[in-house]
Amino acid sequence: MFPDMTTRIGDLARRLRRSLLARNTAAMLAGSGARLLIQGVYFVLIARALGVEQYGAFIGVVALVAILGPFASLGPGQILIRNAARDRRTFRYSWGNALWTTGVSGSVLLGLALLLAKFVLAEKIPLTLVFLVGLSDLLLAAIVGLAAQAFQAVEELQRTARVYVALTSARAASALTLILVVSHPTALSWGLFYCLSSLVGAGYAIALVCSRLGYPRLSLRQLRSDLLEGFYFAISLSSGSIYNNIDKTMLVRLATFGAAGIYAAAYRLVDLSFQPVNALLASTYPRFFQHGAQGLPGTKRLARRFLPFAVGYAVLAGAVLVLIAPLLPLVLGHDFSESVGALRWLSPLLLFRAVHYFLADMLTGAGFQGLRSTIQVLIAGLNVLLNFWLIPAYSWRGAAWASLASDGALALGMFVAVAVLGRKRTASEAACGVEPGAIL
Numbered sequence: 001m002f003p004d005m006t007t008r009i010g011d012l013a014r015r016l017r018r019s020l021l022a023r024n025t026a027a028m029l030a031g032s033g034a035r036l037l038i039q040g041v042y043f044v045l046i047a048r049a050l051g052v053e054q055y056g057a058f059i060g061v062v063a064l065v066a067i068l069g070p071f072a073s074l075g076p077g078q079i080l081i082r083n084a085a086r087d088r089r090t091f092r093y094s095w096g097n098a099l100w101t102t103g104v105s106g107s108v109l110l111g112l113a114l115l116l117a118k119f120v121l122a123e124k125i126p127l128t129l130v131f132l133v134g135l136s137d138l139l140l141a142a143i144v145g146l147a148a149q150a151f152q153a154v155e156e157l158q159r160t161a162r163v164y165v166a167l168t169s170a171r172a173a174s175a176l177t178l179i180l181v182v183s184h185p186t187a188l189s190w191g192l193f194y195c196l197s198s199l200v201g202a203g204y205a206i207a208l209v210c211s212r213l214g215y216p217r218l219s220l221r222q223l224r225s226d227l228l229e230g231f232y233f234a235i236s237l238s239s240g241s242i243y244n245n246i247d248k249t250m251l252v253r254l255a256t257f258g259a260a261g262i263y264a265a266a267y268r269l270v271d272l273s274f275q276p277v278n279a280l281l282a283s284t285y286p287r288f289f290q291h292g293a294q295g296l297p298g299t300k301r302l303a304r305r306f307l308p309f310a311v312g313y314a315v316l317a318g319a320v321l322v323l324i325a326p327l328l329p330l331v332l333g334h335d336f337s338e339s340v341g342a343l344r345w346l347s348p349l350l351l352f353r354a355v356h357y358f359l360a361d362m363l364t365g366a367g368f369q370g371l372r373s374t375i376q377v378l379i380a381g382l383n384v385l386l387n388f389w390l391i392p393a394y395s396w397r398g399a400a401w402a403s404l405a406s407d408g409a410l411a412l413g414m415f416v417a418v419a420v421l422g423r424k425r426t427a428s429e430a431a432c433g434v435e436p437g438a439i440l
Contacts, residue, residue: 133191144164
């Protein structure tokens with residue numbers, strides 16, 4: 001029995017080593033683990049150095065900018081992945097178009113962020129901080145994201161992980177430098193160091209892509225054809241950013257910096273805990289476009305292979321967050337004592353996200369990006385309305401309840417969309433005399 005088991009384990013290990021998807025997932029998991037550790041370190045450093053009020057002010061600006069972030073490149077990063085996953089020869093032009101679009105649109109959005117800040121944040125936040133965060137996230141970090149997607153497109157995810165780890169490391173180094181050289185750090189001083197770290201990360205990312213995959217080329221003909229579809233991707237990403245980030249900005253506006261800091265600290269831990277699932281999603285994303293050539297049945301078969309692992313991890317990680325929540329004030333300081341309750345309320349988000357992200361990628365890969373975007377826009381609107389209603393009455397608890405309702409509704413909406421499309425296909429095949437599920 002034992003020799004047979006040893007042989008089977010050896011065969012499984014050899015298959016995993018030969019599997020590109022397994023290697024890519026392992027690379028992203030390793031990268032996510034490194035980022036998780038580094039992000040955890042600089043999150044604690046910055047939270048303790050700034051205190052709950054200044055940390056809440058900084059996160060309020062980051063959240064506002066994050067809503068505009070997906071429009072910085074108008075979706076060419078997603079187009080780059082799709083095109084290169086199907087035809088590697090299109091890579092250099094898609095890479096060049098993505099960089100060009102990011103430079104133009106990111107600059108416009110930076111001005112829009114400054115304008116929005118005057119109305120949304122009023123006089124609570126200095127515009128210099130908005131400028132620094134906007135420059136960092138709408139231009140520099142957006143370039144880092146494009147570089148990561150460039151390697152994702154050609155399924156070299158070990159370099160995707162390396163690009164992200166480099167940016168995270170630069171930010172951790174900046175956080176440590178800030179604490180060492182500034183006696184009383186503020187949100188504004190951290191904004192300057194935050195921007196400088198993004199500049200370092202962007203320079204490294206561009207150099208790595210150019211040395212490994214080639215220099216970018218601009219194709220106006222391809223750019224015109226990709227812009228409209230890229231806009232749909234940008235709508236989808238921005239909608240996701242709204243229901244993930246608008247609550248923090250609204251807490252700054254409708255409640256207090258302290259409430260925003262309490263909520264943001266707990267939400268940050270949820271984001272960090274979701275990194276392993278993000279690694280799996282990044283590894284499988286190009287495959288959804290490849291399987292999408294067979295329509296929704298193709299992407300459904302792919303999702304069925306991985307969704308159970310994501311759901312199982314989400315349930316386990318959510319339970320761990322509930323158990324370790326009382327440790328937050330010990331790590332971040334007494335100011336964050338109410339983050340214990342916030343973390344426990346937000347822990348179910350891990351399960352909702354695991355479900356709706358895989359279902360959404362099924363739709364995207366099968367060519368239903370427009371439907372995915374529509375659902376996400378509706379959920380973003382729901383989230384804003386719930387926050388307007390709940391935050392003034394319940395502060396950070398209202399934001400937590402709005403997040404749970406929105407992500408739960410999104411998971412349900414994606415499930416219904418997939419189910420309805422599946423039934424329509426089955427009915428169509430039956431009417432044509434085709435066996436359901438057959439590949440035509």
